[in-house]
Amino acid sequence: MPNTGQLVHVSSNAHDQPGENSRNVGSVGASLRWDDDMTSARPVLLLATVVLLAGCSAGQNTAPVTQATAPPTTSVSAPPPPTAPTTVTVTATPTTTPQSAPSAAGGCSGEDLTVTTGTLQESGAQRQVIVSFTNTSGHACTLVGYPGADLVTPAGGVLINVPRRPANAAHRLTLNPGDVATADVTASALDSATGKACARWGTLVVTAPDDVVPHTMNVDVPICDATVSSVD
Numbered sequence: 001m002p003n004t005g006q007l008v009h010v011s012s013n014a015h016d017q018p019g020e021n022s023r024n025v026g027s028v029g030a031s032l033r034w035d036d037d038m039t040s041a042r043p044v045l046l047l048a049t050v051v052l053l054a055g056c057s058a059g060q061n062t063a064p065v066t067q068a069t070a071p072p073t074t075s076v077s078a079p080p081p082p083t084a085p086t087t088v089t090v091t092a093t094p095t096t097t098p099q100s101a102p103s104a105a106g107g108c109s110g111e112d113l114t115v116t117t118g119t120l121q122e123s124g125a126q127r128q129v130i131v132s133f134t135n136t137s138g139h140a141c142t143l144v145g146y147p148g149a150d151l152v153t154p155a156g157g158v159l160i161n162v163p164r165r166p167a168n169a170a171h172r173l174t175l176n177p178g179d180v181a182t183a184d185v186t187a188s189a190l191d192s193a194t195g196k197a198c199a200r201w202g203t204l205v206v207t208a209p210d211d212v213v214p215h216t217m218n219v220d221v222p223i224c225d226a227t228v229s230s231v232d
Contacts, residue, residue, distance in 0.1 A: 108141035110213030151202025198224035
């Protein structure tokens with residue numbers, strides 16, 4: 001729009017400089033025509049200017065909004081703290097080999113035993129002798145019940161099989177090597193039928209319980225009322 005002011009000023013100076021009228025008139029005419037054109041075009045220019053300024057203003061005021069995107073973060077997990085070694089205590093159970101029950105000792109044979117007697121003991125009319133059975137083997141053996149007892153003549157004839165003395169139960173004895181079991185033979189020096197001295201005596205022969213081997217003892221016992229006890 002400054003050009004419009006200059007043209008109006010030239011137009012007013014044309015009257016002061018006659019020598020240049022024809023040139024100025026032409027210029028003025030052109031200027032007037034340009035001015036008329038500008039007058040008619042002014043609204044258009046103004047509108048364009050407004051639009052341009054609005055665009056510039058909008059361009060200046062509306063700044064592109066750039067949203068800053070945070071860079072992706074990589075989550076780094078801290079390594080777990082070292083785990084203390086676990087101590088596992090294992091208690092070993094000792095293996096125990098089951099022991100088989102000891103087998104029952106077998107019966108004592110004549111070869112396992114040594115049979116002996118003490119001296120004949122006297123108490124009033126009663127006579128008694130203790131018979132001992134000693135296990136002289138290298139293993140255990142058992143004695144059960146009564147030994148056999150006979151009174152025999154010097155010639156070996158049997159005078160009497162000594163009866164067993166009654167008992168509540170026959171004893172069962174296990175003899176380890178060196179153990180001793182005993183029984184006793186008791187008799188009377190008087191004959192209960194006559195009240196007189198027992199007329200007959202015999203040598204004692206003993207057989208161990210459950211055995212058949214006889215053992216002749218160096219002792220004589222009256223045959224009257226003779227009995228033998230179970231082993232004990």
